[in-house]
Amino acid sequence: xxxxxTITVLFRAxxxxxxxxxxxxxxxxxxxxxxxxxxxxxxxxxLSVKGVIDKVLTPNSSMSYVIENLVNxxxxxxxxxxxxxxxxxxxxxxxxxxxxxxxxxxxxxNIRDILNVLDKEEEVVLQKxxxxxxxxxxxx
Amino acid sequence: xxxxxTITVLFRAxxxxxxxxxxxxxxxxxxxxxxxxxxxxxxxxxLSVKGVIDKVLTPNSSMSYVIENLVNxxxxxxxxxxxxxxxxxxxxxxxxxxxxxxxxxxxxxNIRDILNVLDKEEEVVLQKxxxxxxxxxxxx
DNA sequence: TAATTATATTTCGAATTCGAAATAATTACA
DNA sequence: TGTAATTATTTCGAATTCGAAATATAATTA
Numbered sequence: 108x109x110x111x112x113t114i115t116v117l118f119r120a121x122x123x124x125x126x127x128x129x130x131x132x133x134x135x136x137x138x139x140x141x142x143x144x145x146x147x148x149x150x151x152x153x154l155s156v157k158g159v160i161d162k163v164l165t166p167n168s169s170m171s172y173v174i175e176n177l178v179n180x181x182x183x184x185x186x187x188x189x190x191x192x193x194x195x196x197x198x199x200x201x202x203x204x205x206x207x208x209x210x211x212x213x214x215x216x217n218i219r220d221i222l223n224v225l226d227k228e229e230e231v232v233l234q235k236x237x238x239x240x241x242x243x244x245x246x247x
Numbered sequence: 248x249x250x251x252x253t254i255t256v257l258f259r260a261x262x263x264x265x266x267x268x269x270x271x272x273x274x275x276x277x278x279x280x281x282x283x284x285x286x287x288x289x290x291x292x293x294l295s296v297k298g299v300i301d302k303v304l305t306p307n308s309s310m311s312y313v314i315e316n317l318v319n320x321x322x323x324x325x326x327x328x329x330x331x332x333x334x335x336x337x338x339x340x341x342x343x344x345x346x347x348x349x350x351x352x353x354x355x356x357n358i359r360d361i362l363n364v365l366d367k368e369e370e371v372v373l374q375k376x377x378x379x380x381x382x383x384x385x386x387x
Numbered sequence: 388t389a390a391t392t393a394t395a396t397t398t399c400g401a402a403t404t405c406g407a408a409a410t411a412a413t414t415a416c417a
Numbered sequence: 418t419g420t421a422a423t424t425a426t427t428t429c430g431a432a433t434t435c436g437a438a439a440t441a442t443a444a445t446t447a
Contacts, residue, residue, distance in 0.1 A: 111355060113377075117377055120257070123385050124254065124381075155425080160425095172403075219250060221380065312397095331394090332395095
C-alpha cells in the first residue's frame with residue numbers, strides 16, 4: 108500500500124491530539140510550551156533552564172522567551188545558581204503550584220479520555236513502537 | 248505506571264521525526280508546510296486551495312502565506328476558477344514538478360529508513376492505534 | 388428576486404518559533 | 418597558570434503560525 112501511511116497517520120494523530128491539548132490549556136491562558144515547563148517543575152521541584160530543556164521539546168533559543176513569560180505571569184521564579192553562575196534555577200511560585208494543582212488532573216483526565224479508545228495491549232504496543240521511532244529518527 | 252506516557256512518547260516521536268523531515272526538506276529550501284502543499288499537488292495534479300487544506304495540516308489563515316511563497320518561488324501557479332470565482336486552482340509548474348521528481352523519492356526513502364525499525368506487524372498495529380487516536384481527539 | 392446563510396479565501400495583528408551568533412562562566416589540559 | 422574547549426543561557430532577526438474578522442462569491446430559502 109502507501110509507504111508513507113504511517114507517517115501520515117502519525118502526523119495527523121499528533122496534530123489533533125496537540126490541538127485538543129492546546130485548546131484545553133488555552134482556557135488557563137497558557138500555551139503548550141509554557142505548560143510543558145510548568146509540568147516539568149511540578150514534578151521536579153527545582154530545575155535549571157537546561158534541566159527543563161532536557162525534559163521538554165522546546166529549543167533553548169525559544170526557552171528564554173517562554174520562561175520570561177512565565178516569570179511575568181507570576182508562575183515561576185528564576186534565580187541564579189550559586190555553584191554555577193552560568194546556570195539559573197527555576198521553581199514554581201505558590202500561585203504556579205496552585206494553578207497546576209487545579210489544571211493538571213483535568214489535563215490528565217482529558218488525555219486519558221482520548222487515549223481510552225485504545226485497549227491496554229494496543230496502547231503498550233503503540234508506546235513501544237513510538238519509542239523506537241523516536242530513537243530511530245535521531246540517528247539520522 | 249505513568250498515565251501520560253503514551254502522549255509523551257507520541258509527542259517525542261513526532262518531534263524527532265518531524266525534525267528529521269524538516270532538516271531533510273530544508274536542503275531544498277522548503278519548509279514542512281510548503282512541502283505538504285507540493286506533495287498534495289504532486290499526487291493530484293490540480294487542487295483548489297480548499298482541496299489542499301483538506302489534505303494537509305495547515306490552517307487556512309496560514310495557507311495563503313504558504314501558497315504565496317510557493318508561487319513566488321515558481322513552484323506552483325494559482326488561477327481563479329471559472330466555475331466558482333471564490334475558488335482558486337493550484338497546480339505545479341514544470342519546475343515544481345521536476346523538483347518533486349527529485350525530492351520525493353529521497354524523502355520517501357528517508358522516512359522508510361527511519362520507520363524500518365518496526366516490523367511489519369508492529370507498523371500495522373501502530374497505524375490502527377494512531378488512526379483511532381486521531382479520531383478520538385477530534386471528538387473533544 | 389431579495390434577503391439569508393454558507394463557503395472559499397485573504398487580511399490583520401500578535402504571538403511564537405527557530406537557527407545562528409553572542410555572552411558569560413566553567414572545565415580541561417598543555 | 419594561561420589558553421583553549423565546553424557548557425548554560427540569551428539575544429537577534431526573520432520566518433512562521435495562529436485565530437478572528439473581513440471580503441467576495443455562491444447557494445438556499447422565503
